[in-house]
Amino acid sequence: MSYLWIVRFALGVILTVIAALNIVPLPPGLLAVSVGVVMLAVLLWGEIEHRSRSIPIPPEHADTLRRIGGSILEDFGALRPIRFAGDKFQSANLRQSFRAHFPPYAKQLDEWDDLVHAYEQSAAALSSKAKATAEEHGLLPGAAMAFDLAATSFAQDGQPSVFTFTVAPQSDKTTDISYGAMGIAKLLDPAAQAVEGKKLEFQNLLNGVGAWGEVSHVREMRRRLANRAESFGPEAAEINQSHDLKVARKCKVCPKR
Numbered sequence: 001m002s003y004l005w006i007v008r009f010a011l012g013v014i015l016t017v018i019a020a021l022n023i024v025p026l027p028p029g030l031l032a033v034s035v036g037v038v039m040l041a042v043l044l045w046g047e048i049e050h051r052s053r054s055i056p057i058p059p060e061h062a063d064t065l066r067r068i069g070g071s072i073l074e075d076f077g078a079l080r081p082i083r084f085a086g087d088k089f090q091s092a093n094l095r096q097s098f099r100a101h102f103p104p105y106a107k108q109l110d111e112w113d114d115l116v117h118a119y120e121q122s123a124a125a126l127s128s129k130a131k132a133t134a135e136e137h138g139l140l141p142g143a144a145m146a147f148d149l150a151a152t153s154f155a156q157d158g159q160p161s162v163f164t165f166t167v168a169p170q171s172d173k174t175t176d177i178s179y180g181a182m183g184i185a186k187l188l189d190p191a192a193q194a195v196e197g198k199k200l201e202f203q204n205l206l207n208g209v210g211a212w213g214e215v216s217h218v219r220e221m222r223r224r225l226a227n228r229a230e231s232f233g234p235e236a237a238e239i240n241q242s243h244d245l246k247v248a249r250k251c252k253v254c255p256k257r
Contacts, residue, residue, distance in 0.1 A: 069239030076229035142182030
């Protein structure tokens with residue numbers, strides 16, 4: 001039973017009681033006209049709703065709406081905003097259609113997008129911290145990349161990959177130090193003591209990455225996203241399998257009466 005049917009039934013009962021008990025002190029003729037007008041409006045409302053529901057939803061539009069449920073699950077797994085379509089304009093149109101057909105779900109997806117945006121900002125702050133740390137200690141961009149990779153691993157409750165150091169004397173009498181494929185320093189002093197000191201400095205900085213506040217923030221945002229994806233996952237699957245799709249009045253794709 002539709003809640004709109006219940007509303008119309010309740011209005012009918014209220015009007016009947018008002019007319020029977022003369023609760024509203026109106027002249028009999030005016031009261032009868034008022035009740036009649038309201039009743040006709042209620043009947044017209046019901047007829048419009050009935051006709052809109054009797055118009056079939058285009059099969060291709062129904063299939064598109066169902067596929068959105070599957071794409072939502074993919075976006076959850078990738079921790080990215082909901083992409084209703086590859087094309088930006090088409091995505092905006094599908095978002096409007098989805099909102100019209102699934103109003104409660106649309107609000108939850110808006111909240112997901114807000115969470116993803118906050119997560120992206122925290123990840124950007126983490127990368128900025130890695131870059132600033134490398135610059136502060138006179139290290140090359142490769143060191144910032146190593147810090148960023150380690151921080152991302154810690155934020156995902158994992159352990160960063162361990163690479164070997166490579167020391168390469170250059171023809172200009174400088175010495176390059178790399179960590180894996182990442183160049184972390186160029187020394188003017190080729191002495192072994194200077195090289196070992198720079199490697200130790202870098203290693204100490206790398207070991208301290210897990211204690212950065214930015215890492216904790218990214219980890220918390222990932223936890224919140226995972227919880228939201230887990231709670232909405234069954235509903236996304238339900239959208240993907242829905243068979244009783246009806247014409248939505250606010251949907252720009254659905255046929256109009």
